[in-house]
Amino acid sequence: xxxxxxxxxxxxxxxxxxxxxxxxxxxxxxxxxxxxxxxxxxxxxxxxxxxxxxxxxxxxxxxxxxxxxxxxxxxxxxxxxxxxxxxxxxxxxxxxxxxxxxxxxxxxxxxxxxxxxxxxxxxxxxxxxxxxxxxxxxxxxxxxxxxxxxxxxxxx
Numbered sequence: 001x002x003x004x005x006x007x008x009x010x011x012x013x014x015x016x017x018x019x020x021x022x023x024x025x026x027x028x029x030x031x032x033x034x035x036x037x038x039x040x041x042x043x044x045x046x047x048x049x050x051x052x053x054x055x056x057x058x059x060x061x062x063x064x065x066x067x068x069x070x071x072x073x074x075x076x077x078x079x080x081x082x083x084x085x086x087x088x089x090x091x092x093x094x095x096x097x098x099x100x101x102x103x104x105x106x107x108x109x110x111x112x113x114x115x116x117x118x119x120x121x122x123x124x125x126x127x128x129x130x131x132x133x134x135x136x137x138x139x140x141x142x143x144x145x146x147x148x149x150x151x152x153x154x155x156x
Contacts, residue, residue, distance in 0.1 A: 020105060020108050020112070023109055023117075024109060024112040024114055027114040027115075028113070034118050035118040035139075037118070038118050038119060038120075038124040038127070039124070039127070039128065041119065041121070042121075042125050042126075042127050042128030043128045045121050045124060045125040046132070049125060053072045053076055055068055055069065055072065057132055057133060062129075062130060062133060062135060063087065065126075065129050065130075066085045066093065066095065066126055066129070067085055069122070069129060070083035070084070070095065070122075073121075073125075078101070079100065079121070080097045080098055080099055080100045080101065080122075081099035082098045082099070083095060083096065083097050083098070083122065084098075091137075091156040092153070092154070092155050093153070094152070094153050095122065095126065095152040095153075096147060096149070097144070097147070097150050097151070097152065098144075098148065099147070099149060100122075100148065100149035100150060102117065102120060102121075103149055105117070106120075106150065107143075110143070116140070116142065117141060117150070120150065120152070123139060123152045126139075127139045127154070130154060137156040139152065139155075140153045140155075
C-alpha cells in the first residue's frame with residue numbers, strides 16, 4: 001500500500017493528466033477560442049485569492065495588483081521560483097514566470113498540439129483582475145525556455 005506522500009503524488013499526477021487531456025480536447029474542438037474558458041477559472045482563482053490570501057483590488061493600481069498576485073503565487077503556493085512584472089510601455093506589461101511548476105505540463109500540452117497553455121492559473125487570475133479593474137486588454141502566453149517558465153503579456 002502506498003504511503004500518504006506517494007498517494008498525494010499519485011493524485012497530483014492523475015489530476016494533471018486529467019487536466020492535460022481535457023485541455024487538449026477542448027483545444028482540438030475550439031482552437032484559439034479556448035482561451036475564453038480561462039475567464040471562469042481566473043474569476044474563481046481571483047475570488048479565492050481575495051478571500052483566503054487577502055488580495056485587494058479596489059483602489060489599487062494594476063501594477064500593484066499584479067505584483068501581489070505574483071507574490072502570492074510564489075510565496076503562498078510555491079508555483080514558481082520568481083515572478084517579475086515590468087511595464088514595457090504604459091499599456092503593455094510582461095510577467096516573467098521563472099522556474100514554474102507548470103512548465104512540464106505546458107510542454108506536454110504543446111506536444112499535443114495546443115498552441116499555448118490557456119489554463120495557466122497565473123495568467124487567468126491576473127487577466128481576471130485586470131477585467132475586474134475595467135481594463136479590457138489582450139493577453140498572450142509563451143514558453144520561456146531560458147527561465148524554465150513562461151512570459152505572459154498584457155496589452156491594453
